[in-house]
Amino acid sequence: MNGNEREEVKMVECKAMAVYMWGYLPGASSEKSPMLSPVSVRLPPTIQGGASSWKDVCGGGCGFAMAISDCGKLITWGSADDEGQSYLTSGKHGETPEPFTLPTEASIVKAAAGWAHCVSVTDMGEVYTWGWKECVPPSGKVARDLITGGNSQKDIVGKQSTFQTEQVSPKSRGLNVSGGTVSQTENRKAGEEIAKRRRISTAKEEHESLTSGDEFFTLSPCLVSLGPGVRITNVAAGGRHTLALSDMGQVWGWGYGGEGQLGLGSRIKMVSSPHLIPCIEQTTPGKDRSLAVHQGSLNSQTQLSKAAGSYVKEIACGGRHSAVITDAGVLLTFGWGMYGQCGQGSTSDLLEPTCVSSLSGIQVLGVAAGLWHTVCIAVGGQVYVFGGNQFGQLGTGAEQDETSPKLLDAASLEGKHAKMVSCGARHSTILTDDGQILSWGWNKYGQLGLGDTIDRDTPAQVPIDCCLPKNIACGWWHTLLLAETPI
Numbered sequence: 001m002n003g004n005e006r007e008e009v010k011m012v013e014c015k016a017m018a019v020y021m022w023g024y025l026p027g028a029s030s031e032k033s034p035m036l037s038p039v040s041v042r043l044p045p046t047i048q049g050g051a052s053s054w055k056d057v058c059g060g061g062c063g064f065a066m067a068i069s070d071c072g073k074l075i076t077w078g079s080a081d082d083e084g085q086s087y088l089t090s091g092k093h094g095e096t097p098e099p100f101t102l103p104t105e106a107s108i109v110k111a112a113a114g115w116a117h118c119v120s121v122t123d124m125g126e127v128y129t130w131g132w133k134e135c136v137p138p139s140g141k142v143a144r145d146l147i148t149g150g151n152s153q154k155d156i157v158g159k160q161s162t163f164q165t166e167q168v169s170p171k172s173r174g175l176n177v178s179g180g181t182v183s184q185t186e187n188r189k190a191g192e193e194i195a196k197r198r199r200i201s202t203a204k205e206e207h208e209s210l211t212s213g214d215e216f217f218t219l220s221p222c223l224v225s226l227g228p229g230v231r232i233t234n235v236a237a238g239g240r241h242t243l244a245l246s247d248m249g250q251v252w253g254w255g256y257g258g259e260g261q262l263g264l265g266s267r268i269k270m271v272s273s274p275h276l277i278p279c280i281e282q283t284t285p286g287k288d289r290s291l292a293v294h295q296g297s298l299n300s301q302t303q304l305s306k307a308a309g310s311y312v313k314e315i316a317c318g319g320r321h322s323a324v325i326t327d328a329g330v331l332l333t334f335g336w337g338m339y340g341q342c343g344q345g346s347t348s349d350l351l352e353p354t355c356v357s358s359l360s361g362i363q364v365l366g367v368a369a370g371l372w373h374t375v376c377i378a379v380g381g382q383v384y385v386f387g388g389n390q391f392g393q394l395g396t397g398a399e400q401d402e403t404s405p406k407l408l409d410a411a412s413l414e415g416k417h418a419k420m421v422s423c424g425a426r427h428s429t430i431l432t433d434d435g436q437i438l439s440w441g442w443n444k445y446g447q448l449g450l451g452d453t454i455d456r457d458t459p460a461q462v463p464i465d466c467c468l469p470k471n472i473a474c475g476w477w478h479t480l481l482l483a484e485t486p487i
Contacts, residue, residue: 023478024445025078027094036446061113064090072107125231238317249311261335318369329363340403341387381417392457393441
């Protein structure tokens with residue numbers, strides 16, 4: 001290089017992954033006050049395993065948050081010692097994020113939480129679960145002692161009604177919705193809804209009548225037995241059921257199935273061990289089916305089902321319903337349908353996976369489910385919603401439920417393309433391809449991140465500065481964001 005040449009020095013911008021939270025995490029804020037705007041979550045510097053940054057966010061359950069560190073540790077926080085189930089399920093981790101102890105040295109790659117149970121996946125494809133006992137297969141290998149009594153049981157009793165009221169229409173509880181008083185007409189409709197709900201599932205009534213010593217928790221993670229050679233890549237947790245997706249594109253389910261949310265063709269009350277859910281009619285399992293089709297080894301009847309896809313690539317659990325997406329972008333739903341959350345144009349329950357026919361011709365990219373609603377995004381970035389809309393969680397700008405998928409055409413979505421979606425109990429959030437976050441629905445605890453507690457019935461942009469959002473994950477009453485920030 002001669003004197004007339006100048007060496008070009010490329011400045012490399014150092015970046016780190018950060019996690020932000022907003023909404024209600026009772027142990028993470030002073031006096032249990034809601035966090036109305038995004039708050040940074042910092043990893044303690046002394047986490048065993050050398051964690052220095054975040055890898056992913058997993059949402060969390062009712063009153064606690066979950067995320068994964070860069071060294072593969074499951075991190076929990078946000079619970080309070082008087083919150084019963086959430087405090088026990090999250091490992092009694094309050095304000096400070098701490099690793100949740102698992103009986104394995106393998107890295108955690110995915111995790112999910114329902115109301116009061118958790119499930120995680122290791123990089124070896126193993127599944128561990130704990131919490132509400134009906135969500136923990138007894139046939140699995142219990143990692144440590146099963147705790148079923150003493151103070152643990154005492155903490156749980158008295159909190160039973162929390163989940164029950166979460167499952168009932170807000171109108172039936174006489175709540176103040178959007179600043180107005182519930183009318184007598186609405187109360188009458190609520191009574192009709194309750195009667196219908198009782199007709200739908202007598203098994204659920206029997207279970208929810210238990211109020212004391214009949215309910216126990218498995219507080220120690222249990223290794224779930226899925227059979228030789230089954231390797232799980234993703235999990236989803238509903239109110240009281242769990243789905244697991246294998247690397248072959250097959251779906252396994254267990255837990256409570258009274259409304260068909262396990263897709264086994266019946267209202268079986270409890271599925272205590274993992275069962276394979278027949279999502280796609282086929283003779284060759286999972287991803288191997290594509291090869292079989294190419295080689296012409298499938299019969300004509302099975303080939304006709306090729307339109308639905310060859311394997312499942314995405315799974316989601318709502319309060320009592322489930323949804324899956326095939327490799328062909330076809331959406332299937334099953335479970336409780338009282339509010340139209342299965343998107344089939346009716347309020348009937350679905351006992352087995354069923355294609356959402358009104359989305360025929362639309363390739364679905366992602367799906368998320370709340371307590372009573374479902375949100376999915378198409379490959380082109382469009383957002384479709386269906387189900388309950390009591391708090392504006394569908395984002396349509398109207399009050400009525402939608403029993404079939406409705407395209408969101410809000411002004412705030414003009415020119416935007418959604419690429420990720422997540423649902424809390426009664427709120428919804430999307431991440432667009434230009435790095436913007438929009439949320440809508442119930443906002444009593446600030447879970448929309450908009451700086452107030454006013455419900456929104458159309459998508460509103462969450463103010464996020466100085467970071468590039470990478471993933472979003474909603475808990476029941478809160479939202480987590482994974483973002484890239486400059487160091």
